Amino acid sequence: MSVSVAVRPEVDTVRTGFVRDTVTIFLREFQLVLRDPFSLIFSLLQPLVFLGLFAPLLAGSLSSDQLGGESPLTWFLPGVVVMIALFGTGSTGANLLYELMTGSYERVLATPVSRPAILVGRALKELAPLVVQAVIITLAALPFGVTFSPAGVVVGLAILGVFGVGLGALSYALGLASRNREWLFWGVQQTLIFPLLILSGMMLPLESGPGWMQAAATVNPLTYVVNAERAAFTGALTDPSILHGAIAAALTCALGLVVGVRAVLRSAG
Structure with a gap:
């Protein structure tokens, strides 16, 4: 007598399509942004302060040749847009640390x-x-005589978007490596982000x-990204x-x- 044994497939072998899963994760994360729009608005304050207070100092301290023949705001605005990407996507891992503390990340891995x-x-x-954020900052600079190319802004944002995805993924990997050691994430992030900012010519x-x-x-x-944005x-x-x-x-x-995908795979065990 033969006995047939039903074998239940392992959960890990059940996978939905990569594209569909990516869209699902994107919508889940984006809904969190929509639920807390004040964080998005508040993150604009620092770039606006730099744009309003730092750019006028350039006019009095630097010559027209040093600014590439552009007005201070026209020269400085692309740098502020890159700054938004640098600080915004560079802090992606901080959100992950919160999910690790609350157990939300483990629940995602269980799916x-x-x-x-x-x-x-x-x-x-x-x-x-x-x-x-970049569009808002750009439009906010219009009343102050800033001129820009709409097509160029689209190209610049595309380049900045690709860079932001990579930087966000690196920040995510750092967050996973800093599990239960939040000080490590902020120590590495702050140690790297400001030298990158200064040595890119973003500010001066x-x-x-x-x-x-x-x-x-x-x-x-970041130097090449900043130069590309200005052009x-x-x-x-x-150019x-x-x-x-x-x-x-x-x-x-x-x-x-x-780096990020490998970090996720290791965290999944």
Whole structure:
């Protein structure tokens, strides 16, 4: 007599499509942003302060040649937009730390959702707030005589979006590595973010800086993104700096997704 034994498939073998899982995670994360719009609005205060107080100082301390012949605000605005991406996506891991403390992240891992989709969906979520904030800042600068190319802004935001996805994924990986050690996340994040900011020429031109600082700027991917944004916003779409910025953003995105996906897979055990 033969006895047939029904074998229940393991939960880990039940996987929905990667694209569908990515969309599901994206919508879940984006709904959290919509439920708390004040965080999005509050995050605009620092860029607006920099735009309103720091840019006038450039007019009195730097020559027209140092600003590339542009007005201080026209030169400074793309840097502020990049700053939004840097601080916004660079803090993605902080949200993850909260989920790790509350057990929300473990509940997501208990579902049959694709593990890489967890990271990719969250990384794509960073695009929407980034674009909204950048557009608001750009429009807010119009009454002060800032001129820009609408097509160039679209190109610049596309480059910045790709860069933001990569940076957000790296921040996510850092959050996973800092589980139960929140101090480690903020220590590494703050140690890296400000040198990247200063050595990109985001706040001040680096042409008059010391040689070692200019050399360090050449290996900083953010330098190429900032230069690309300035060229794009002025409509110089054939400028080589746009291609260089796109390459730097793509490499950052690829590195971030590879590191982030591996971190998610390890955390899933």
